[in-house]
Amino acid sequence: MGRKRDRFWDYAEDLKGHFKCNYCKHEFPGGASRIKSHLAGVKGHDIRICDFVPEDVQKEAYEATQGTNKKLKNASISSSDKGSTIPSTSISTIPKEKIVTQSEEEHIDEIVLDDVVGRLVTKAFSLATKDIIFKWGFKEELESLFDSLYKIKVVLHQKRQVSDESVRKWLMELRDVAYEVNNVLDEFDYEIIRQKVQIQSQMIDELALVLEQSC
Known part of the structure; x- marks a missing residue:
């Protein structure tokens, strides 16, 4: 079974190793992760921020980049409910209220x-x-x-x-x-x-x- 196509390709044209943003019409090297960063406004290695992306798409892309x-x-909440905690430290100089x-x-x-x-x-x-x-x-x-x-x-x-x-x-x-x-x-x-x-x-x-x- 093939790998599922990332939904963010709906916002860009696949140029085989490059992509062309549907909003700003600029071309960039890379794949889906670059598209997300470009649309989300996340600055990175050779990533230019899109100035024309709609607010809802930008928010969606930003949430995706945060993982x-x-x-x-x-899964995390379930783990917390089971009472998983971090062992206490032996350093007595740390105030009790700071050990969390x-x-x-x-x-x-x-x-x-x-x-x-x-x-x-x-x-x-x-x-x-x-x-x-x-x-x-x-x-x-x-x-x-x-x-x-x-x-x-x-x-x-x-x-x-x-x-x-x-x-x-x-x-x-x-x-x-x-x-x-x-x-x-x-x-x-x-x-x-x-x-x-x-x-x-x-x-x-x-x-x-x-x-x-x-x-």
């Missing part, structure tokens, strides 16, 4: 971010198995991305006892790193498609030349 969805929220468990919203963000990073690891591994990546000399870049992703996974699974404000800031920083990694992987994917098209075009031209000379 919020009902299924994950229910993660709030429901933080649980949701952590679960969502963990899922996002897991998908990015899968995406990076898929690209790493393609011989063309090594021919272009991108091996070191991909290894660096793998290292960053696994570090995020390790930190997410560590139970830390900190204030709500610190947790929120920490999760936001990790989320920004994850989105940046996703943008880089999109560029790798686009470059693979571009190179394949270029190679096929050269082969067709060479074949046409051979046929022409043989006539």
Whole structure:
């Protein structure tokens, strides 16, 4: 069964490795994740914000980039209801009122971010198995991305006892790193498609030349 088409392609024209925004009519490299960031007004690596996107579409895209969805929220609430808490710290200098468990919203963000990073690891591994990546000399870049992703996974699974404000800031920083990694992987994917098209075009031209000379 094929992968379900992302709904945000309804707002852009698929140009095979590029997309053309239906609102501002500009073309950009990348796929669905770039479309969401473009429409949501999320600044990132080589992403231009759309100035003509309707407010409802912009809101929808922004929520999608934040990774919020009902299924994950229910899973988080269910986990909280079962009484899952963070172990207490042994540092006596921290006031008792400051030692808190993660709030429901933080649980949701952590679960969502963990899922996002897991998908990015899968995406990076898929690209790493393609011989063309090594021919272009991108091996070191991909290894660096793998290292960053696994570090995020390790930190997410560590139970830390900190204030709500610190947790929120920490999760936001990790989320920004994850989105940046996703943008880089999109560029790798686009470059693979571009190179394949270029190679096929050269082969067709060479074949046409051979046929022409043989006539």
